[in-house]
Amino acid sequence: MRELFESTVERLLADLSTPEAVLDSEGGRWPASLWAAVEESGFALAAAPESSGGAGASWDDLFPVLLACGRHCAPLPLPEAILGNWLLGSAGLEAVGGPLSVAVDARLNWVDGMLSGSLGGVPWGRHVAHVVALVGNEVVLLSTESASTVNEGQNTAGEARDDLSFSGAAPIASAAAPAGLGADTLLQGAALLRAAQTAGALQAVLTMCIQHATERVQFGKPIGSFQAIGHQIAVLAEQVALATVTAEAACAEFAPLRIASAKVCSAEASxxxxxxxxxxxxxxxxxxxxxxxLSTRRLWAWRSEYGSAREWSQRIGRLTCAGGAAAFWPAITAGEFK
Known part of the structure; x- marks a missing residue:
């Protein structure tokens, strides 16, 4: 499944997520043709179980999709839709087609079966039809049409990050989160998305640097042949490899230490x-x-979204202290505290 996903998404985004399309989206235009192609491919539903209308794909299967979204600066909420439908499916709810996002910063309260409050920094909030959030121990699906106000914002990369307010809104669906899925799960999932996307953007930056250093000639030879330039590109390659490996390890096993490590490595590499x-x-x-x-502005934006390197480093420290000295080396070799 992973190989099929990788080849399909690479062809799709290489053809449709062009620099022109990315710049158009930064100007506020929704890439309707790109989203239609993505939706037809079924990637947005892939992480939901088959019983919920998805394909039951694992995060490991979907790692190439997240990587490609970052590499091609995909101007749409495909990673968020994957996470949102995974969360819905985990709670036994039906997966949702169409543009879908998630809200990590959810400040909603139940009042007589209705929801009031706000969702902060929703990726592509003004463009999506639905948003998934955790309210207490419940997974909820809200229609953005029920938002009383939408305050539009954007990150450094020009991607929409909007605040949505609700007053007495009825959720489309809600269900108790399953055991093992806590209030922190959505934050961890969003951090995993950004770590994987960042790794993809880093790969694109490395490719551009190698191409430029090979083609650009100064003093009669390519600049890449100069030791100083070659050394810098080697350092860049090391950082790209580190960010990619840690993000892939986190997708292989959705676990706190792996996700925190991937977020720290990707942020520092950026x-x-x-x-x-x-x-x-x-x-x-x-x-x-x-x-x-297009890539470097996303590196600057994504490294701070859903927690900075300092915040995730502190999480690693707390996990290490809680595990105790005896568990430290086994956690390093296993990639997680057992």
Whole structure:
């Protein structure tokens, strides 16, 4: 299944998630044709169990999809739709077609069976039809049409991050979260999405740097042949490999230590990679016409979404202290505290 997902999503996004489409989305245009192709592919429903209308794909199966979304700067909430439908399916609810997002910052309260409050920083909130959130120990599905107000915002990459307010809104569906799925699960899932997307964006940055260093000639030879440039690209490659491996390990096993490690590694790699990439490209890389900024602005934006490197490092510290000295080395070798 993973190989099929990888080849299909790569072809789809390479054809439709072009720099022009990405820039159009930053101007506020919804990429309707791209979403239609993605929805037809079934990726948005893939993580939900078959009993809920999905394909029962694992996070490991879907890792190439998340990676490709980052590599091609996909201007749509496909990762969020995957997570939202996975959460709905985990609670025994039907998966939802159409544009779907998730809200980690949910400040909603039940009043006589209705929900009031706000959802903060909803990815693509103004464009999606539905949003999934955790309210107490319940998974809820809300229609964005029932929002009383939508305050539009965006991140550094120009991606929509909107605040939605609700007053006495009836959820489309709700169910108790299953055992083992706590209030922190949605945050961990969102952090996993960003870590995997960041790894994909880092891969794109590395590819652009290698291509530029090979083609750009100074003093009669490609700049990549200069030791200083070659060293910087080698450092960049190390960071890309680290971010990719930790994100893939987190997808292989959805576990707190692995997710925290992936988020920290991807966030740290983002700052290093963006600096190296723009140094290698020189003045050319700072122009709006060059596509480098599409990836580096997403690195800057995604590294802080759903917790900074410092916050996730603190989580790793707390997990380590709670596990105790005897569990430390087994956790390092297993990738999780058992």
């Amino acid at each position: 700052g290093i990679a963006a600096g190296i990439a723009h140094a290698v490209h020189g003045a050319m890389g700072f122009t709006h016409e060059h596509r480098l900024h």
